[in-house]
Amino acid sequence: MNAKRRVAITGIGLVTPVGNDVSTTWDALLAGRSGGAEISLFDASGFPVHIAAEVKDFQDGDFVDRKQRKFANRSHRFALAAAEQAFRDAGLKPTADTATRWGCAVGAGMMTSDFGDLATTYAHSGADGELHADRLLSDPAANDPMVFCRSQATAGLSLLTRRYDIRGYATSVHTACASGGQALGTAMKLIRRGAVDYALAGGFDSMISPIGISGFCLLSALSPDNATPQRASRPFDATRNGFLLGEGAGFLVLEEWTAARRRGARIYAELAGDGNSLSSYRITDSPPDGDGPIQAMRAAIKDAGALPSDIDYLNAHGTSTGMNDRSETAATHAVFGDDVMRVNVSSTKSTMGHLIAAAGAVEVAVCALAIHRGEMPINANLVERDVDCNLNFVTGSPRRQRVRVAMSNSFGFGGSNSCVVVRHPAEVDGASNEGAEIRR
Amino acid sequence: MTNASSVVVTGTGAVCGAGMTPDAILDAITAGHSAIRPIAQWDTTGWPCRVAAEIPDFNPRALVDDRKLHKLIRRTDLVGLYAAGRAIDGSGIVGHRDALSADDAAVYSDRTGVYVGSGGGNYENQYDYFPLFAAAGGELPAFGRELANTVNPMWLLRTLPNNVLGHIGIKHGLKGSNACITNHSVGGTLAVIEACEALRNGEADRAVAVGHETPIEPQMVLYYHRLGLLATEVLRPFDARHDGSLFGEGAGALVLDTAASAAARNAPALGEILGGGYACEAQGLAAIRDDGDGLARAIVQALDGAHLAPADIGMIVAHANGTPQSDLSEAAAIRRVFGASIPPVTGFKWAIGHTIAAAGILEAALALTALARGIVPGIANLEELDPACAELPVSARAQTPRSKVALILGRGFAGTDAALVVRGA
Numbered sequence: 072m073n074a075k076r077r078v079a080i081t082g083i084g085l086v087t088p089v090g091n092d093v094s095t096t097w098d099a100l101l102a103g104r105s106g107g108a109e110i111s112l113f114d115a116s117g118f119p120v121h122i123a124a125e126v127k128d129f130q131d132g133d134f135v136d137r138k139q140r141k142f143a144n145r146s147h148r149f150a151l152a153a154a155e156q157a158f159r160d161a162g163l164k165p166t167a168d169t170a171t172r173w174g175c176a177v178g179a180g181m182m183t184s185d186f187g188d189l190a191t192t193y194a195h196s197g198a199d200g201e202l203h204a205d206r207l208l209s210d211p212a213a214n215d216p217m218v219f220c221r222s223q224a225t226a227g228l229s230l231l232t233r234r235y236d237i238r239g240y241a242t243s244v245h246t247a248c249a250s251g252g253q254a255l256g257t258a259m260k261l262i263r264r265g266a267v268d269y270a271l272a273g274g275f276d277s278m279i280s281p282i283g284i285s286g287f288c289l290l291s292a293l294s295p296d297n298a299t300p301q302r303a304s305r306p307f308d309a310t311r312n313g314f315l316l317g318e319g320a321g322f323l324v325l326e327e328w329t330a331a332r333r334r335g336a337r338i339y340a341e342l343a344g345d346g347n348s349l350s351s352y353r354i355t356d357s358p359p360d361g362d363g364p365i366q367a368m369r370a371a372i373k374d375a376g377a378l379p380s381d382i383d384y385l386n387a388h389g390t391s392t393g394m395n396d397r398s399e400t401a402a403t404h405a406v407f408g409d410d411v412m413r414v415n416v417s418s419t420k421s422t423m424g425h426l427i428a429a430a431g432a433v434e435v436a437v438c439a440l441a442i443h444r445g446e447m448p449i450n451a452n453l454v455e456r457d458v459d460c461n462l463n464f465v466t467g468s469p470r471r472q473r474v475r476v477a478m479s480n481s482f483g484f485g486g487s488n489s490c491v492v493v494r495h496p497a498e499v500d501g502a503s504n505e506g507a508e509i510r511r
Numbered sequence: 512m513t514n515a516s517s518v519v520v521t522g523t524g525a526v527c528g529a530g531m532t533p534d535a536i537l538d539a540i541t542a543g544h545s546a547i548r549p550i551a552q553w554d555t556t557g558w559p560c561r562v563a564a565e566i567p568d569f570n571p572r573a574l575v576d577d578r579k580l581h582k583l584i585r586r587t588d589l590v591g592l593y594a595a596g597r598a599i600d601g602s603g604i605v606g607h608r609d610a611l612s613a614d615d616a617a618v619y620s621d622r623t624g625v626y627v628g629s630g631g632g633n634y635e636n637q638y639d640y641f642p643l644f645a646a647a648g649g650e651l652p653a654f655g656r657e658l659a660n661t662v663n664p665m666w667l668l669r670t671l672p673n674n675v676l677g678h679i680g681i682k683h684g685l686k687g688s689n690a691c692i693t694n695h696s697v698g699g700t701l702a703v704i705e706a707c708e709a710l711r712n713g714e715a716d717r718a719v720a721v722g723h724e725t726p727i728e729p730q731m732v733l734y735y736h737r738l739g740l741l742a743t744e745v746l747r748p749f750d751a752r753h754d755g756s757l758f759g760e761g762a763g764a765l766v767l768d769t770a771a772s773a774a775a776r777n778a779p780a781l782g783e784i785l786g787g788g789y790a791c792e793a794q795g796l797a798a799i800r801d802d803g804d805g806l807a808r809a810i811v812q813a814l815d816g817a818h819l820a821p822a823d824i825g826m827i828v829a830h831a832n833g834t835p836q837s838d839l840s841e842a843a844a845i846r847r848v849f850g851a852s853i854p855p856v857t858g859f860k861w862a863i864g865h866t867i868a869a870a871g872i873l874e875a876a877l878a879l880t881a882l883a884r885g886i887v888p889g890i891a892n893l894e895e896l897d898p899a900c901a902e903l904p905v906s907a908r909a910q911t912p913r914s915k916v917a918l919i920l921g922r923g924f925a926g927t928d929a930a931l932v933v934r935g936a
Contacts, residue, residue: 118656207730228694232791247673289666487689
């Protein structure tokens with residue numbers, strides 16, 4: 072019954088470390104122009120890692136309602152901007168008639184207070200390294216409802232649903248680096264099962280703050296290559312030594328397929344399949360044999376009614392950590408078998424860095440664009456391939472070919488694995504639906 | 512949920528200020544005992560709100576036996592893992608799997624999902640940086656240099672909103688489809704709804720659903736007070752003197768199976784999930800509509816999904832959070848759907864506080880227990896019904912459900928409303 076309803080991607084919006092819109096981001100991804108640089112958002116000179124891939128020259132005036140601005144932190148402003156881009160791109164927004172038929176699913180970051188608000192609370196209510204709860208009663212940050220609103224897990228969701236009057240199923244999810252992918256999968260299923268006909272779906276995050284950087288530094292997860300920020304993220308390279316922290320947002324406008332066709336919408340791709348699994352191995356480690364990611368990849372392909380042989384492009388999770396890239400390679404070999412060297416693979420984290428809760432959403436958008444434009448962005452900075460990472464990487468220059476089906480991998484701390492499959496619209500319209508039914 | 516195929520409940524778990532099992536909690540509620548007491552976690556002298564439903568004598572070891580794990584997780588994760596563990600133990604899924612052949616057991620684990628409603632981050636977790644603020648003397652470069660000497664290297668892991676999800680998977684070896692829903696007070700309900708959808712959609716054969724939150728911390732209490740959401744002393748839903756909500760901490764968990772999965776291990780059904788509905792009012796973070804529009808739409812969806820008419824509902828477990836605005840708009844939504852024939856209505860928050868992300872699923876576990884006993888527990892502190900809620904059949908005394916089916920309502924920040932329909936055993 073669900074199989075009868077397909078989901079079309081009709082709008083895309085991106086705010087990334089390599090561009091504040093889709094076309095600028097895309098050009099940078101094709102060229103492999105890294106967004107890595109010395110951190111400018113705060114004085115990071117004393118931190119073990121003081122490089123990151125920041126969103127640059129971000130002007131939110133075009134996108135963010137002035138009244139909403141005080142309820143929005145940096146990541147929420149990225150979300151509002153990317154969502155507005157996606158709606159304009161789709162040429163469709165909720166109306167009084169359709170509001171209850173619109174859903175919203177977002178992957179939101181894990182940070183609570185902004186650093187500045189936490190510092191205010193320490194200055195007022197902390198002493199000798201401890202909170203003095205009695206002082207909170209007169210603490211300006213602890214009594215400011217705006218500070219509270221910005222720090223809530225549903226802050227971004229509430230800004231988006233209010234701004235666009237989205238009155239159907241609206242949800243916020245968080246599975247660390249898998250959040251964005253799981254949000255898109257959730258939205259796809261809402262349309263499939265008829266809970267809504269349209270959805271705004273995506274992810275947003277910004278952890279480039281003293282606390283965010285600290286959290287990853289303490290886990291030794293970041294590349295310490297402070298002198299060469301543009302080379303710091305080099306997934307699958309033998310010399311890789313950690314990820315480059317990015318920030319940003321990616322949003323898609325999704326519509327039930329036949330409705331999108333009826334209104335003559337430009338369809339980038341079908342959002343065709345979603346697969347999730349738990350590695351249940353260790354909280355931060357990837358299983359060396361790919362167990363966990365394998366099941367998610369297979370489930371996503373099956374859910375799309377596709378076969379591994381249909382996949383032309385894999386946007387890898389590819390964090391540039393030793394463990395992930397080996398584990399992901401093992402999983403990719405297990406899923407594609409003898410066919411594995413046919414599949415074009417790149418990790419666009421090589422260019423954008425790791426957008427954490429936004430990563431999955433941005434990278435599914437990259438897959439949709441690869442299908443729409445018939446070109447695949449490169450895995451930048453891959454000079455000396457790790458012998459344990461033998462895949463058909465897109466390096467040097469982008470590959471231009473028709474992409475029938477593409478897949479995005481996202482694997483999070485906590486062991487959640489999210490894989491999302493997108494399909495060329497001509498493969499949908501050309502294929503007999505009955506054939507797809509049988510495979511499913 | 513539009514598919515009628517059956518999802519059965521085979522295990523339940525719950526913990527909150529009133530007890531450590533659904534039965535014990537319901538015993539306290541039916542005895543008219545409220546777990547709302549003076550807050551013990553910090554000195555509340557001079558605070559505008561000084562009460563909440565804390566878990567008494569909070570003992571991490573009693574909740575999670577593995578002491579090594581305590582360093583990696585927060586208080587909220589302890590209660591979530593406890594409730595999930597009780598539900599899993601009760602359901603027998605792990606014992607059944609471990610008796611299978613290695614290959615079959617691997618498939619069984621891959622076909623078992625985990626769906627969590629989590630409160631997300633909290634404020635106290637951030638105070639772990641206060642020693643570093645002190646050491647740095649206000650200088651960011653020094654903050655960076657002293658970092659490794661001052662902050663627990665596992666800090667970020669303790670922060671993860673999806674810890675309960677990940678650690679349920681690791682402890683019990685479950686590896687199927689999953690979600691961690693950080694959607695305020697409807698997170699627990701959505702965990703149930705999404706787990707059911709995964710079962711009906713064939714993504715999994717069984718799933719653990721859990722909701723957990725421990726919101727009783729100073730900064731949270733202060734913010735909710737400033738927003739006008741907290742009562743001064745007593746949470747009195749639908750009462751003429753209702754003046755706000757009060758926090759509780761806790762978790763609820765359900766193990767859900769397809770009928771075939773439950774039958775394969777002869778697991779008795781404790782109930783069935785019949786339908787769920789969900790809507791958003793899009794009014795901003797803390798605002799809700801006076802007419803209850805979102806909640807009414809969620810209830811209608813849930814009934815439609817369950818193929819039931821309003822007359823089939825035997826009792827309503829209302830959100831009943833005690834804020835006048837929520838109580839009145841909730842009454843409006845119930846009137847809109849049920850007209851003149853409203854089944855007995857109750858709520859549990861007067862006794863266990865508002866457990867936020869845990870509320871929907873914890874209250875669903877209690878609703879199943881109440882249906883099994885054939886009672887609608889009273890709201891014991893109800894004295895005089897708010898005239899604006901006059902038609903609601905709420906009572907300080909126990910009532911009798913008019914069928915085995917309960918409707919559980921939940922409402923959260925961002926104007927979200929959720930409804931769940933369950934049938935008791």
